[in-house]
Amino acid sequence: MSDKERLVxxxxxxxxxxxxxxxxxxxxxxxxIAKALERMRVDVIEAGFAIASPGDxxxxxxxxxxxxxxxxxxxxxxxxxxxxxxxxxxxxxxAARIHTFIATSPIHMKxxxxxxxxxxxxRAVAAVKRARNLVDDVEFSCEDAGRSExxxxxxxxxxxxDAGARTINIPDTVGYALPHQFGETITQLIARxxxxxxxxxxxHCHNDLGLAVANSEAAVLxxxxxxxxxxxxxxxxxxxxxxxxxxxxxxxxxxxxPVYTNIKTEEIxxxxxxxxxxxxxxxxxxxxxxxxxxxxHEAGIHQDGVLKxxxxxxxxxxxxxxxxxxxxxxxxxxxxxxxxxxxDSLGVQFETKEALNNAFARFKxxxxxxxxxxxxxxQALVSDTYRASDMRVKLVDLSVSSVMGETPxxxxxxxxxxxxxxxxxKGSGPVDATFKAIEEIVNSGTNLLLYSVNAITSGTDSQGExxxxxxxxxxxxxxxxxxxxxxxxxxxxxxxxxxxxxSDYSKAHPQSDGV
Ligand code: KIV
Ligand code: ZN
Numbered sequence: 031m032s033d034k035e036r037l038v039x040x041x042x043x044x045x046x047x048x049x050x051x052x053x054x055x056x057x058x059x060x061x062x063i064a065k066a067l068e069r070m071r072v073d074v075i076e077a078g079f080a081i082a083s084p085g086d087x088x089x090x091x092x093x094x095x096x097x098x099x100x101x102x103x104x105x106x107x108x109x110x111x112x113x114x115x116x117x118x119x120x121x122x123x124x125a126a127r128i129h130t131f132i133a134t135s136p137i138h139m140k141x142x143x144x145x146x147x148x149x150x151x152x153r154a155v156a157a158v159k160r161a162r163n164l165v166d167d168v169e170f171s172c173e174d175a176g177r178s179e180x181x182x183x184x185x186x187x188x189x190x191x192d193a194g195a196r197t198i199n200i201p202d203t204v205g206y207a208l209p210h211q212f213g214e215t216i217t218q219l220i221a222r223x224x225x226x227x228x229x230x231x232x233x234h235c236h237n238d239l240g241l242a243v244a245n246s247e248a249a250v251l252x253x254x255x256x257x258x259x260x261x262x263x264x265x266x267x268x269x270x271x272x273x274x275x276x277x278x279x280x281x282x283x284x285x286x287x288p289v290y291t292n293i294k295t296e297e298i299x300x301x302x303x304x305x306x307x308x309x310x311x312x313x314x315x316x317x318x319x320x321x322x323x324x325x326x327h328e329a330g331i332h333q334d335g336v337l338k339x340x341x342x343x344x345x346x347x348x349x350x351x352x353x354x355x356x357x358x359x360x361x362x363x364x365x366x367x368x369x370x371x372x373x374d375s376l377g378v379q380f381e382t383k384e385a386l387n388n389a390f391a392r393f394k395x396x397x398x399x400x401x402x403x404x405x406x407x408x409q410a411l412v413s414d415t416y417r418a419s420d421m422r423v424k425l426v427d428l429s430v431s432s433v434m435g436e437t438p439x440x441x442x443x444x445x446x447x448x449x450x451x452x453x454x455x456k457g458s459g460p461v462d463a464t465f466k467a468i469e470e471i472v473n474s475g476t477n478l479l480l481y482s483v484n485a486i487t488s489g490t491d492s493q494g495e496x497x498x499x500x501x502x503x504x505x506x507x508x509x510x511x512x513x514x515x516x517x518x519x520x521x522x523x524x525x526x527x528x529x530x531x532x533s534d535y536s537k538a539h540p541q542s543d544g545v
Contacts (some may be wrong), residue, residue: 035282037289038230038256040065041273042076043305044093045105046234047264049539052499052508053309054530057089058416062409063261064093065377066304067098070297072273074127076258079105080119081112086514094123101167103127105540108157116391117164128161129199130154131171131540134178142543151186155193162194163173164214170195172236173541178200180215184222191225197256198229203541205238205268213248220253232256235271237263242271247279250289261305262313262320266541272296274319274351282346294351299352303406303486308413310497310510310523312484316372319351336462360404362397366390377406378412390416400491407493410486410512414522421529422447423472430460430517442521461520468521476500480508483516496523502531 044060047053055063060077067075077093078086095104102123106112108130120126132143132154139145146155154170161168170190172183200219202212216233220226233249233256235242246257263272277293284290302320306313315322325348335342359372369390370380380386392411397403418424426443432529440463443452453470457463464480480499485492494516498509507530511522 034284034288034290035255037250037287037291038073038102038232038505039273039277039291039293040074040076040232040256040258041072042234042270043067043260043273043438044089045540046258046266047078047260047305047309048078049266050264050269050309051506053264053311055308056416057085057092059308059413060089061092061096062377062412063301063305064097065306066297066301067261068097069294069377070301071294072100072293073292074101074103074256076103076105076129077120077537079538081106081538081542082540087115090116090119090437091122094120095127097206098124100340101125101127103129103169106130106157106161107540108132108153110160110171113157113164117161118541119536120165121522125167126165126169127169127197128165129169129171130157130161131173131199131201133174134172134341135174135176136179138174139175144543147182154186155189158190158193158195162250167196167197168195169232170200171199171201173201175200175215176204176207176212180218180222183215183219187219187225187229188225191229195233196229197232198226199232199234199258200249200254201258202236202242203234203236205236205242207235207241207245208239209241209244209248212245213252216249216252216254218540230255232258234258236266237268237270240268240534242269242501243275243279246271246276247287250280250287255289262302262311262317264305264309264311272318275300278319281350292444295350296352300405301352304409307406307409307486307495307510307512310499310508312482312495312497319346323349325353326490350398359408360393360397360403361396361401364403366391372405373408376408376412378408385415385419388419396493396514397418399448400493402487404487405511406486410493413510414512417526417529421525422492422532423525423541424522424530425518425525426450428464428518428521430464432460438463438536439515440464440467444468444471444525448473460517464517464521465524468528469525472528474500474502474531476502476528476531479506481520483519486512494519496520498523498525498527500527500531505531507531 078090104116106116231254235245258269259273263269424445430440432438438460441454451471455466493512495512496519509523509527511519513519
């Protein structure tokens with residue numbers, strides 16, 4: 031490894047990942063993900079966009095205070111208020127970074143910013159200088175660099191480095207680049223910018239053409255030494271480069287890359303499951319590295335080969351990325367101390383004794399139905415417990431009749447702002463009947479965009495994890511719920527989404543022109 035350079039892994043699941051429509055996470059959920067990223071040893075965690083909303087500010091602050099082994103970063107547009115807010119949120123961090131950006135492509139400067147290139151350079155320089163007065167570590171990004179002119183990029187980057195930026199990020203914001211061309215852009219920038227040796231070059235690729243990982247890899251081969259990525263490739267529109275794919279390509283093809291990462295790869299699958307549970311974005315079964323089928327051999331000829339000599343068809347070991355790590359951790363006879371201890375090692379601490387007791391009571395209920403409780407079960411249970419605590423509409427009771435040849439019927443009781451209501455409805459199936467019964471009471475006016483069910487662990491006693499995506503007035507939210515009974519899990523997920531619609535979750539978008 032001595033002749034290789036370190037590649038900085040910058041995770042933006044909590045910021046760009048949260049920009050996936052419906053992927054809003056609350057502070058407690060962000061903290062749990064940040065702790066999992068720390069266990070995985072990512073170098074930099076972009077914890078949010080501090081100025082976006084009071085909730086975002088609080089989350090960046092909480093992550094900065096709780097996570098000590100990673101550098102914590104907040105995004106900020108190239109504007110004084112954004113930069114000051116980011117610095118304020120990062121005060122408690124061991125190592126803080128402000129990531130400031132401005133658009134540099136002709137189309138963005140003309141139509142979004144309505145600024146002349148000259149003024150864009152001035153604003154970038156002012157932003158970097160202001161940020162450097164507040165923290166030592168400043169990253170500057172040229173938004174839409176993938177469609178920017180090379181000469182202009184050279185000019186603005188040279189000025190940003192002179193102003194004190196120590197990381198220069200080249201985002202392919204709209205996922206337009208092609209690997210050979212993007213690699214060449216990085217080569218040219220490093221060669222042509224006179225002070226390029228004073229900064230680490232970074233890339234941030236979106237996946238609109240399915241090329242985010244390939245473009246990032248081409249950039250690394252051309253000299254980039256930081257990649258920005260997300261767990262499960264979550265992110266705005268088609269998402270960002272997926273951390274697990276990048277890290278495992280570098281680990282598996284170490285013959286081809288001049289770099290290594292510090293990632294503890296065994297934490298990849300647990301972290302992927304956690305992000306999926308919290309965001310309600312299921313991982314497709316054929317997704318590389320973290321999909322359920324990623325290491326499954328179906329064809330007899332493959333199975334035969336693997337049994338005779340594993341390397342015939344496997345280029346990585348499942349255990350290397352944390353498959354099979356979901357060992358049984360707790361059971362029916364486990365006590366409160368063992369429960370709290372296991373959660374503590376997953377980064378979950380309860381603020382009050384009551385909250386712990388509440389979660390423990392749910393754990394006991396689950397352990398009565400399911401013999402073996404895995405980490406994934408605990409994560410789902412904690413999500414449920416936290417969500418339930420601040421819901422306006424809560425599930426009180428549900429009974430469903432589903433008899434072959436008859437129309438299923440659901441009878442539900444809900445507590446709405448602490449007042450109990452009941453309703454009955456028929457539907458094409460038990461879940462349909464349940465959602466209709468909920469709507470009899472709530473009459474939310476939402477549209478159901480997506481309904482999906484996943485088994486959290488293997489076995490027929492597994493909890494079903496349900497995702498429900500609702501839309502109202504252009505806002506999209508994802509709700510999730512878990513239970514060994516999938517109709518109850520579905521009701522929980524529907525109510526989770528409804529509660530998000532009812533709460534005020536409006537916030538500024540980082541790529542808006544409101545600078
Ligand atoms: O995609 C993008 O350009 C971004 C920047 C803010 C880095 O997310
Ligand atoms: Zn982005």
